[in-house]
Amino acid sequence: MQGLHVFDPRAVVAVDLESLVHQDHFLRKVERILETSFIRELTAACYASGVGRPSIDPEVFFRMLLVAYLYDISRTVNCAKTSITTLPVAGSVGFR
Numbered sequence: 001m002q003g004l005h006v007f008d009p010r011a012v013v014a015v016d017l018e019s020l021v022h023q024d025h026f027l028r029k030v031e032r033i034l035e036t037s038f039i040r041e042l043t044a045a046c047y048a049s050g051v052g053r054p055s056i057d058p059e060v061f062f063r064m065l066l067v068a069y070l071y072d073i074s075r076t077v078n079c080a081k082t083s084i085t086t087l088p089v090a091g092s093v094g095f096r
Contacts, residue, residue, distance in 0.1 A: 021088045027067070028088070036062055 021028065036059045043058040068079040 017091065021091055025088045026070075027091070030066075030070070031091075034063075034066075 039059050039062050040057075047055060064076075064079050067073070067082070068076070071082070073079045073082060
């Protein structure tokens, strides 16, 4: 019997992104040994309290810069695009 596919743009699909990235991926290894919780405390004095728009999380920004260094990405814009579109990088920098 011939079926008919009807596209539903509101369809919700549940995907476990963690399962799509191999456990031996280089960035997973880096994430296991990298402790970045101190960054927020170190940078707190650089941000105005309650004034202006919220910034990007300093830990996420640091991780993006680290990924840019490790993958030889020279422009911050390219690093941001890579962080959003590449699953291992997205998980590593904190886009979960």
